[in-house]
Amino acid sequence: MKATLRGVKIRGLCATVPQQTYRFEDELKSFPFPEKTSRRLGRVMGFNEHRIADEKTTPCDLAAYTMNHLFRQGALRKDSLQGMVVVAQMADHPVPGNSKVIHGQLELSTDVFCSDIYENCIGFISGLYTACSYVAAGMDEVALVTTDGGACRANKLDRNTYPLCGDAAAVAVVSRSYDPDDEIHFVFRNDGSRRDALLVPAGGCRMPATAETAKMTKDEMGNYRSLNNMHMDGTAVFQFVMECVPPLVEEACRYAGVDKGDIRYHLTHQPNRFMLEKLADLMDVPREILFNNIVENFGNSSSVTIPVNIAFNLGERLLRERPLVCCSAFGAGLSLAAAICHLGKMDFCELIEHPGNGAIACPA
Structure with missing residues (x-):
């Protein structure tokens, strides 16, 4: 599917990561592998x-804290917000949806x-398309919220997934624009025939979580996981x-009518450094404009990696540049998404930390 939405822009963006930091060096002892091989893998993958x-x-909580930060800073006003799109693969409750929980938390x-x-991983782009559609349909301002706690889907004894997992949330404020250059071009692709390559087998209607599905087993590589954990065929x-x-x-690029060489930055979902270095080389894109440093600093937070990427690597630059x-x-599905636009001249673009303990209120 391809689509262009005009008269829309990202007015500002704020990403939030937990203060709590876990170091790969400290986790080596938990993995059922020689430390030497784990360190070698960590260097290659960027752990x-x-x-x-x-x-x-x-x-x-991560999302509500981010929104409250923006309210406190005056970067977003409750009385101007008309819509909120919340993207996540983890929910606070089976019912109601996260958007209603956050709505209540923020009053x-x-x-x-x-x-x-x-x-999951394409969630920021899927959410951006949805938020832009709401603005194009008549809303003036929509908060696109991406949030995830993906680490709880990984097993700490699984070196294949746990070291790259991270938690985060982000709010991108999508607003109406009267600048004719403000348009976003989207392309989406899905291949459900490959869905088993990245899958949590149990916990849904097809295989409800039970004591039996929680039992850990050892795979052919030596990692431990249960059916309740993320299963990833890394090669596939x-x-x-x-x-x-x-x-x-x-x-x-063809759809947007731009030359690939004109792209200033490739803001890509970040699963690990090795994959992104190979991808940059295969695309004939300079590695310095396809950032690959999010997993090594924060972890893979699924739908939130692109906002964290933007805030961490570009930050205040986007207040001046465009x-x-x-x-x-x-990501999972298996799914693909791309969006091309001029990004910048924002009102705010920052990365903040969440203090923990379920906080949603920001300090004065």
């Missing part, structure tokens, strides 16, 4: 440290339209990304 929320802090007006998208996912992402970006960027993502 250094990751941020994981404490057990009292939920994805909704928003009953007029605010709330919607939930159950999505890598092949999917190398095979499908470069053509996706080429297609997005570069042409390509956002691209790939």
